[in-house]
Amino acid sequence: MANLTLDPIEVEPNVSLDEPDVEQLTTSSITGTGVFDKLMAVVKLHLLDEYNNDRITGDEYSKVYLGALSAVMQQSIAFLDSHQNGQRIRAEIGLVRQKTVTELAQTDDTILLNLGFNGTTAVEGVVADQKALVTQQLALATAQTTTATAEKDLLGQKIITELVQTGDSLVTAKAAGYGYNTNDDLESLLEQELLKAVQETNLFEQKLVTELALTSNTKPLTLGQMNSVATIDGASKAQRLKIDAETSLLTQKEITELAQVWDTYGTPAVTVAGVIGKQKELFAAQTAGFARDAEQKAAKLMVDAWSVDATMNSAQSTATNRLNDDNLGAMMNKLLAGVAVTPIP
16 A cells, blocks of 8 residues: 555546536637537538539538538537536546545545645644544543542542541551552551650640649549559659648748747647757746846845945945845845745745
8 A cells, every 4th residue: 555656636627517508519609619619610621622522512512511510519519518527527536535535534644645635645624633633532531531540549548548547457448449558557647647646645644644643642544544553653742742841841830930939839739849949948047047147136236235234333224225124135035036945934
């Protein structure tokens, strides 16, 4: 087929398949240009030549002329019919070959030269547009198929993503052909998010334990998985013990502060002891010592004054100067009472 050579199709430029124009037969003139006019002109020349050479007579001339006239008319009409039929046949051949071009263009992108009226071997026109449209439709169908496949794969992967919200195993989903996961267990981002969620849950529970530790020494065993014992220990316990110690210290400080101004504290009353008690005893002894010293000095002054007066027998010991027996006796009583000595009557 590649070496096939075809002659170009020859069709007159202005060919028409309509009924022929009368002027093609005759232009209604002896010197006309129609087929009949030209053939009759030639017949007349032959008849004239025969007549001039005495090969036909006058009577025969008219018969021959009429016969020739009739024959020429028939031949003229037959010629025109044959000519028109030839054009029709060439047109039909051209149509068949052009239809062949159209059929060939359905299955090939190259047209044989001279097969039809195409001036090039490339497929053009409506068929080319149709082929381009079909190509685009095929590309669109291919893209839609690819998109549908991708959407199916995406849907399968989304099924796995949803699955891992409630389960860790991908065995069933993989068996059904969903997604691209190569392992049976959760991995990658969602695995980390799952671990994060678990850690956040543990953190929340542990914070709950921390809050509970502010009001309780024990916790439920299921609360706070990081420490699965019922007793609350750790920093909270240490803080609690510290608070207890600080409370005891504050209580003791309150007692210490009270002891600064009171000799007893609490109900029932408890006598202040310890260092504070000793200090209070010391303060009391020092206070008493100051008082006794003052008493002794005062008594010594009175006794010395009375002794001088008695030695000089000046009789100045009176109620006015307070050196009389009553005042001197009162002073001695006070002195004896200060040193815890009971006066003898």
